[in-house]
Amino acid sequence: MTEKTLEHILEQHEEMAVTVEPNWIRIAAPASRLPELASQLAPEWAFAGIVPENDPKTQSLRLLYVFYARNGPWVGIEVRNHDQSIPTISNILFAADWQEREMEDLFDVQFEGHPQLGDFVLHDSHWPEGTAPMKRHSWEIRQKTTESRNLSTPRIVEASGSFVMPIGPIFSGTQEAIQFGLETVGEEIVFAHIRPFYKYRAVEKLLEGQTPSVALLIAERIDGLTAFSHSLAMAQAFETLAGAPVPPRVRLLRVFWAEIERIRSHMQVLAGILESTGLSVPANLIQALEEDLLQLSGALTGHRYLFGLVRPGGLSRDWSDTEIENIVDRLGTILEPSQRILDALTFDNSFLDRLEAVGTLSLESASTHCLVGPVARASGINRDLRVWQPYQAYDQITFDVPVQAEGDGYARFRQLCQEIVQSYRIVQQIPPLLPAALSQTEDFGITQAGTALGYAESPAGAVICCVSANSRGMVERCRVITPGLVNWHAFPQSVRHFAFQDFPIILATFGLSVADLDR
């Protein structure tokens, strides 16, 4: 169905050059036609993000607006910049709002009609406007030295007695650094502002000039708790560039560990939700089970967070059949008590009162933000790259993608619980499918320059990674679109009109990582 729509759209724009590659359609569009194309694609395609790349002919910067759909090819709209401004599409696709602000800050691309550009990734008190560190392949980046930093967030509420409640960048417990400004006249949050990028480490800049092997080490440190999915997404991009098929055993084992990571990450979010509602007994019990999973990963892969496991073209080690079966058994014994705890919670009124109809994100709001992951699925969007664009061995496996309708805190809680059940179901299917172990090939090389896309459904949502490499196999440019970048955008929307005491609970139900957003 999506392909028919695409044909129909392309018929209307016959003058545009269309390049068809395997699983990938590129449309070269003049900047002025971009909003029209975007609004035609928007109903059926999900907007992934904006990827900057070098035009192979002129070496000038061009932007690629990436869209994806269920079972359809990926669609990229190529827009040349030529140092002119590009019309904003954030009024059509609100999801593009943050992406455009990011492009403006890092590449100095101007978006005509965008209401709020500047002071986003690079805080104005540290870097002058127009620094554009990613525009050139240069490491000389000017930094401001004198000027006190500005910790205030914007104000838009003008009611009498209104004030801003500042939160962060350092706040409770072991929370990550991010800043919120909650505008209020008393009890209710009237408007919420979010100021991210305190932790900006310039990962995408750092990736330039790296070998695939080191690039994966950097990718997994974008977000340590979903490291495996991040490096898997990037490894797939490298493998496409190298044209090297991945052995079937590796593909299955990658699915195996990706699902174990999903279970562990969901368990951590669930513990956070329980802690935020003040139920410390179940929170501690779930946290102890998370520790069991960390130990399981540590004992069998050499790293508790699965760092260093994905290598270009393979995995850093292999396991015997008995080891794999033992892991599945152990998972069963860890998940059995967790299921009992989570089931008991659905009968706990004091718990339900805090989650039900709290932090509601409507289907409409979730769609305009193009949300991904469990947050999107809890608001009724059935979007999952494992099903939409099966990668690795997901096409050999049967599983369901649970979806909730309500979009409130309780829906997000149930979503996580049900996804854990499905992940265990996936893990159980893998041992009988595994072909006999092969001696792993370690020689992996990219010999041809090019651009490739890699993607994975991380526990928090779609990680989409676009790598341009040169003929020596080094990364020229890399863009990582993380679930954090997409989902944090909708968070201020969900806390509006709820009370202050709900704020930490809503934050916990989103289960978002700041490191994933800041990169």
Next chain:
Amino acid sequence: MLWFRKGLDQPVRTLTPKTSSTLHGLSPGRPAPTPSRDAAPEDVCPTHALKEHDGVMDVDYTQCIQCRLCRQQSLKNKMNWEEGFHWAQMTSTSLPDAFHHSVHVRVVDAGDCGACLNELHQLASPVYSLHRLGIAFTPAPREADVLVVTGPVTVSMKETLEEAFQSMPTPKRVMAVGTCALSGGIFSSSFAVAGPVDRVIPVDIAIPGCPPPPLALLDGFRLIMGARPENPLDGRVRK
């Protein structure tokens, strides 16, 4: 009330020195100094942690990110690997006796990927139960004895970190956690990173690792408290 009873029904999960010695996966281990002729070459290390020195391939733990590239299958010679978790290093010359009984800890994230923070968070779980050792997390730097800093200090977090340090009452200690906090690790060359923690505030205890496992963190806290038992899970040890 209901949950309290359910909690009591559960088996005791807290690790003891005895049970921790039988478990695997508590610590990822790290490369150990290896005689040069059997060691991996210096250039396999992406963070330049391997340095040859008098016939021994030494490991600079402030740089090592435990990526295990120095043990990859294609290498003829591999680095030795050591288990264990006594990783905490005192970096100030001496620590005055001040925190024998308990310490209050404030954690500051200065650009962490989330793994170090989660290992710190894991300390509060019943498995490690740091409270029984007299250690507690506190929300405000003004009530803290120890400032734990994770992550390579980013440019945007530098002043916030300085302020947090200055608002702490004396005597105070700073514990830098994780390879990023000690040297910048894999992020050291980034333009958005202001440098390791000791370039911003004085560091007393350094705990290498990417991330350091909870037992290594406990080892560091026990070192601050003046008692460093064979196993950091040992009950209160008087000096």
